[in-house]
Every structure is written in structure tokens, then in C-alpha cells.
Amino acid sequence: MSKFLPLSQAVGENLGNGDVVAFEGFTHLIPHAAAHEAIRQGFKDLTLLRMTPDIIYDQMIGMGMAKKVIFSYAGNPGVGLLRRMRDAIENAYPRGIETVEHSHSAMAQAYEAGASGLPLALFRGYKGADLPKVNPDIRFIACPYTGEQLAAVPAHRPDVTFIHAQKANQKGDVLIEGIIGVQKEAALAAGRVVVTVEEVVPSFRGLHPNLCILPHWTIDAIAVVPGGAHPSYTHGYYERDNAAYLEWDRISADRDLFAGWIRENVLGKTPDAFADRVKGLRQ
Amino acid sequence: MSKFLPLSQAVGENLGNGDVVAFEGFTHLIPHAAAHEAIRQGFKDLTLLRMTPDIIYDQMIGMGMAKKVIFSYAGNPGVGLLRRMRDAIENAYPRGIETVEHSHSAMAQAYEAGASGLPLALFRGYKGADLPKVNPDIRFIACPYTGEQLAAVPAHRPDVTFIHAQKANQKGDVLIEGIIGVQKEAALAAGRVVVTVEEVVPSFRGLHPNLCILPHWTIDAIAVVPGGAHPSYTHGYYERDNAAYLEWDRISADRDLFAGWIRENVLGKTPDAFADRVKGLRQ
């Protein structure tokens, strides 16, 4: 059942050292504020699960919080590589990380399988690709009707999923709109769900019946954090801060610059900082 | 690519004797007008595919058009049994039909598998139930990760799917809203798709981005048939004609009454009749 909590408490009560955790968002609605709160609370030995680990996972990996990353595309979207993640993989700095790599399709369907109470996802995929050679989680099963070899991956069942959304109503139901990504599946596949939202509205009455909604009884905690997706964006609220993504390439290229940036912009800040960051980006 | 056609032509060009055909709709948006057109054109040896074969399949079976029905719930929703279908199964009148029976979950996922380019659907189902004993299409596969026995059914790939929807725009994109059922999956799983709509609007600009839409390039023909779902309903246009469902129980109970009803209300009518039928039900 949804509880409205301050972000620090929502994160503290639902994330633990060693957890498998997904901070999901597909370019849109990336839960930056929740990730920064996790960095401030200094969790350890996390398994980070996400289709597109981008800046927030680069930051968490750079802080040495991750032991493992399960992913399908590790890039700074539209900019280039993830330099803290590369440093961890190539140089074990600040610690080595294990990687489990999939295709987007496999990751999306592994979340969907988790949401569907299935132990695996089965699909027509990975033919001729090398990932099955380096990821033993990828298997093949013969279709009992056609004999075709189909790819299988284990379902994702994260201990906890964090997402950002536009609105909660007063009951704690949550509305996601625009590029909805894989957030509904990531939430329904998880043991616990924490949502940051831009605002709380009295009710969703009068909205179109087929919108993407998570009922309050699927959510553990909601924190109201205006701007909480910055430098990602929130459809209907504020635009993507493309400059910040470009700047991350420079910051993340240098270990000391990175550490200083985290001190100044994460450790030394509170969730309130996000509202200021999107002021110039509101539509 | 969508072509706007008169219903008679849309049906005539896309349905053929011996086809596997789905007329889908889950209580809402049942394509009665398209089914009546198929009855008028007198197709034979059809395999009728549908989660909830209700009045329209009762009518087509009663006319001897079906050789096989694949389904999960054969009832007159909220009323009782399907008496023409029973007569075919129990008494081979007017001809015997083969039945292939599934659960709702299996049927829905078989459509989804068809839409996803998969040869089968895999799910946690049918445990302890007798359907796997009488439906050899139902198989079990061991999960390669957990060893759990999971149920499998072949994907649905109908030759043609008929659905009814609220609106097309001038390009031939189609909008479905309200209880959306399994129509998107049934359409995307099919070789050909025919849609009847209440009306054509200039464009969908300004509608919410996450609505259920079939792009024009997934549809073969669109026929504008106001009231085309009657006695089912169209959300936002007219209500369900519950009395007609109750009356069907009486009509379908008697072979001659049935034949007379079809002569008068189907064979002797055109698609235009549907607009009149919903006049008193408009909201």
C-alpha cells in the first residue's frame, strides 16, 4: 500500500545493502533524485538492473556501490560511453564489477515475465549473436510445436524498483504518461516499489480509461520530488537538459572531477535541489 | 494499408471459405455487422477463433458455416448457454463441429504470441485442470532455470481478424478505447485485418499519446458502420442492448425461430440497419 514519505525515508526503508535494484526509465522519467538519495545513504554491494544504465548508474558505480550490473545498453544516451562504468570494468576502479549483458528485447521481456509471475521469458532472439556465449543465463528451448530453437532468459524479479512518474492521486495511485518505457513491468516485477512524483492531485477522475496507472496497492512508498528526473525529463512538466548529458562526458572522464562533482551536487544536497534544476526547463 | 470500403466488399475481399477467422471483442465492441455480412455472403468451413464466442458465433454455427471452433468460454454473456452451438456439438445440427478448448489466459496469450512473432505462448497455467487431457494442443515444457512445468499453447495466427472500433482517421489509423479486450493482439496476429468503425475523423492530433491505436499500415480494410457492434456496445457512442441478449436465449432455443430470425434480421438486411438499432441506446 502506498505511503507518502520523504524521499530519504522512502529510500532508507526499501533499499538495503546487497539488494537487486532497478532504477528504471527509458531516457524519459529517469529517477535521478531517488538514485542520488541512494548515493547519499551509501548502500553497498548492489546488483544494478536496468536496460539502459546511464548517468545514474555511472554515478553509483563510480561511488563503488555496485558489485554487478545487468543491462542491455550502457551508454550516455546521444553522447557516448559511460566512463565510470568503463573504469570499473576495464580497471576495476574503484572496484571490479560483474556484468550480465542482454539485448533490449530480452531485458524488456524479462521484466514482463517477472510481472507475469513467470520464471523465464521466451522469444525469437539472439540468433547468430555472441551474447549467449558470454552470458550463461541465455539458454535455448525447442518449441514443442515447430521445433524452432527459441531464446530464453530468466525473469527479472528485483528486490526493489524505483521509478519517477508524473502524478499520484491522494490514494497513492500513480499515473505515467508519454514514453512509458518499461516502468510498469519493472514495478510489477519487484518485491517493493518506490515512486517519486512531480505532484499529487486529488483524483484521476475524468482521465482517459486506458492510461498507464499503477494502483496504490502495488506501491510501497511515494515521495513527492518536483524535478526529480533531472537531467532526464518529465513529459508535460519540463524538458530534457541535454547540456547536462553532454557535460557528464567531461565530468565522468576524470576520477577527481567526478568525486568533486558528487560531493558538491549529490552528497552536499537534498532532494529539494531538483526543483531548482528544472526551473529553466519548464514548458 | 487501410482502404476504406463498403462492408460487403471489405468482407468479400478478405474472408474466404476454409479460413481461420477471428471476430474479436470482449463483451464490448463485438463486430456484429461484419459477422452478419459474412453470414449474408455464406462462407463455408470456417474455423472460428475467439475467447468468448457469443451471439455472432452462435449465429454462424447455426447457419452451418463453421467446421471448427477454438474458444475459452462459449456463453451468452450474463444470460446463459449458446443454444445453436450446443445443438451443433450435442446433435451435429446443422452439422457437427470440432471444438478446441482453452482457458481465457491461454487464448489471450496465444493471440499475444501471434502478435509477437512467436510460435507458442508459455505460461503458468492449467495446473490440475482437465483441458490438457482433451486438447492435445496444450503441452508442458520444463523451465530450464527452475525445472517448473509450464503450460504451452500454439500461437494464434488467424488468416483474418475482424474487429469493431470507435474511430478511424482519414489516413486509416484506428482508435480503440474503453474495454480494449484482445483486439490489438488479434489484429496484429492476423494475416489480414478488417475493421468496422463508428466514424471517421480528420486526425487523431491532440489525443493522449498512450492510447490504443492500430496504425493504418497494419489494417487491410475499414468499413464505416455506425452501430456496427449492436447489440454489443461502443464506449462513448451507445450502450449495450441487454434486452437483445436476453431475447437471443429465446430465439436460439428453437431451430425454426432461429432460421426465421436470421432471414428477417440478417439475410434481408444491409449494414445500414445497424444505425437504426442503436438509436434508442445512444448516450
Add this chain to the structure above:
Amino acid sequence: MTDFTPNEMMTIAAARQLSNDDVCFVGIGAPSAACNVARLTHAPDITLIYESGTIGTAPDVLPLSIGDGELCETALATVSVPEMFRYWLMGGRISIGFLGAAQLDRFGNINTTVIGDYHHPKVRLPGGGGAPEIATSCGEIYITLKQAQRAMVERIDFYTSFGHGDGGDHRQRLGLTTRGPTLLITDLAIWRPDSESKEFVVRSLHRGVTRDMVQDTCGWTVRFSDDLEETPPPTAEELGTLRDLQARTAAAHAGARRAA
């Protein structure tokens, strides 16, 4: 409140078993009435889900079909039918699933498929619909049934949905982790499974019902609880709520009939 029908008692007894925290997969008929009476009385925050994809509905009148427009118009959200079965039913999100039965045995196994042989049936019934997976995916199953010898039978003709099978730990042996049928509410009594054998045992008789009446309308030898109770009769509020709901429903459906 003394003047009530057995069907009213059945519906209200079922409604009492539901709470605000429940997420119910609702069927048409008595379950729908029971769930909505609960919502309109002691459980205003209960979540009702119909397999048409409507989540969190609050209909003003009872639907005639599982997909009436009223369900969608009052729902928090309406999802596709594949999503309903995948994410919500099989995803394990439903706490209570309701099932009815054409035939029921003492272990809560249900037949709604055929009377007689499957391939040469005496009566071809509608079939299972969602029942095979409702029976295994919901946290627990409540069954509502009007008692009759032909409905409550020693051996059902077809296992449309699995209850406790042959009883005992049969569910666990199949790998099922949900509880299966935990409650049977008839027009005469409230039954719950024995904790070991899983056979339904009568725990409570509705007012005015005798043991003989229960046995006479049941095809197996009935077990009665040692501490058999009387079901508290409907309160004025419960009965008033149910009758108002049914009156609104009758008026609404008659309205549609006149319009046709």
C-alpha cells in the same frame, strides 16, 4: 431483520468475508453482488477487478456481463485482456478469486465445462473461461453456489478448475503455492475446508436452515463442524444495500430493454 431470501443470505455472507485490503477477481452474479455490497458497506476501499480488464471499478449498478460499460467508466484503469491475465492474475496480484460451479465436489474442484463425456456431452456448458488460472493464481478462492444434488456431487464429470484435488497436500504436490478454495458459501450454509483433509465442512447454518436441509441438497455425505454456528442474519444496512443495488440494476437494465 428477519425477512430475507436464501440468496440474499448467501450474498451477504460472502460480502462479510471481504475487507478493504482485498483485491478481488469478480465474476458475474452472486460474487459481483457480494463484492459490491462489501464495497458499499464495510469495505469502501476494496479493489474489484473484472476479467474484461477493469481495475478498481465501483459500478453503481451490477453489470449484466463481465464487460459492461459501467465497469470501465468507474474503473481506476482499464487494461487489455492479455495484460489482465499476465500482470494481474498470473502475476499474483489478486488476493481473492470468486468461482461459481455447475458441479462441485467436496474438495472444491469445479466443473463448468460439460455434463457427461467431454467428447459426447449430455450438456455442453460454457466452459472455464478464466477459471483454470483463477483457481491456481489467486491467493485464495471463494466459491458461491446454490445447493442442489446435481450441483454438489460425489465426483465431478470434468475438472474445469482445480481445488484441492484428492484433498490433503494435493495442491503442494502440484507445485501450487496459493491456498485454493478456503470458503464455500451456499444459500444454506458457510463451509470451510478441514485443515488436514481439505474436505469442505459446514461451519455455520443460515437462520432457519437444518442439517437435513443441507444434506438433502448435497450429493456427498456432509460433515458438520463440532462447533456449528448460526450465520448472523443480514443486518438492515446489509439487506438495504443489497436490495437498493438490485433495484438500481433492474431499473437500469429495464431501461436499456425499453430503449431497444
Add this chain to the structure above:
Amino acid sequence: MTDFTPNEMMTIAAARQLSNDDVCFVGIGAPSAACNVARLTHAPDITLIYESGTIGTAPDVLPLSIGDGELCETALATVSVPEMFRYWLMGGRISIGFLGAAQLDRFGNINTTVIGDYHHPKVRLPGGGGAPEIATSCGEIYITLKQAQRAMVERIDFYTSFGHGDGGDHRQRLGLTTRGPTLLITDLAIWRPDSESKEFVVRSLHRGVTRDMVQDTCGWTVRFSDDLEETPPPTAEELGTLRDLQARTAAAHAGARRAA
């Protein structure tokens, strides 16, 4: 029109290959520019799909990321990412998929995963994203690439996505029914696979490009078509459309930067 860059020629040559009936799975960068130039010139009804779930987009400026708001705002519909991959990509609805490459071999096999050994990489690249299934599910694959010795290699370090494998009927032997890479457009030339061997063969050189320039920037021994052509240079309309698009894009992104 004589004054154009190799990148402009590459983008415009790719745009020309697209038609109104195509449904394109678009990647960021050159493919996105090419698809939108096609849409703004000869193929106004082309359907552009980005893997963020946006179907039928018509962005006024090029997105910086695959999920920019502009894509959703101008789309016919935006679906979830699982649906995008299931119903639209793997469901076989895409006629043309675009792929880029960090490493490419002569058979259209692509590496965007690692340089060096997978477990001890010299360079850890972003990985495949959607590529493994794009390569096998789309009707055909168009590859865009800026030529360089380190990019066009004899043997790629990792098969991120499968092209024609070892050539010949390798795709058929894997049970693939789609056509795979049918076009390679570089900043210097247009390549198409040999109908038998499936090795890429240069069919057309962009204006001012020599055979030596192509060979010097390619790590394998290049085959040139017997009837080698010159790629028609960009028309004024094509170049104007591309440059306007890029100017609008630069202004829009600079605007966001100022605002930050």
C-alpha cells in the same frame, strides 16, 4: 550543388533508399537524419519508429536521445518498451532497421560491444541495445558507417548482431527468414551484398571519391562492382532539407543548454 560533406552525402544517400511504404526502426545519428530527410522530401508518409515506443513520429528537430520528448509529442502512438519489442519489432512489422557499428566485417556482422576480449576488454563499448533482434527481425537492414580501418575490419571482436555470418546461405541455415544487411552506406560509397557470397561490394562511389580512398579506409580487400557508378550528388532540395533540419536541431539543443 557541389559543396557538400561526406557525412551529408552519406545521410542523403541513405534517405533516397526509403519510400512512403517503409516502416523504419530508426537509430540516433545518421539513420535518424536520413529517415527524417526522406520524410521531409520524397517520402512524407514513411513511418518512423524509435525503440522508446514512439510509432509514426515526425519530429521537427532531430532527437539527441532515442527517447526525446519531441518523438512522443509528434507520434501517432507511444507504446511500452516491451510492446515495442514484442508486437512491432519481433512481430515482424518493421520493413527496414538501421544499424551503426563500431566494427563491421564484409558480411555485415556488427560489433558494438567490446574491443578486445569480452571478459578483459581493451574498450568496453555501450553494447547491443536492440541490435541483436533488430538484425534478425526487420525485413532488411541498412548500415551506415563512416569508413575507417579500425571500423571496417577483417574479423570483428564480437558478434553483437548477426549479418550474413560467414556469407552465402548462413542466415537460412540459422532459420532466419529476413534478408539481413542489404545496404551499406558510408561517407565514401554505397555497398550492396553480392547475391551469392553476401560479401559487400561497392556499387557506387560518391562524387570525388576514388577506389583508393575506399580501400585505404577499409580493413578488408574491397570488391568493386563491374558497373561501378557515381552516386548522384545531393540536390539543392535534399541538402537544404538536411541543413535546415540540422540548424533547427542545433538551435533547439543550444536552447536547452542555455536554459540549464
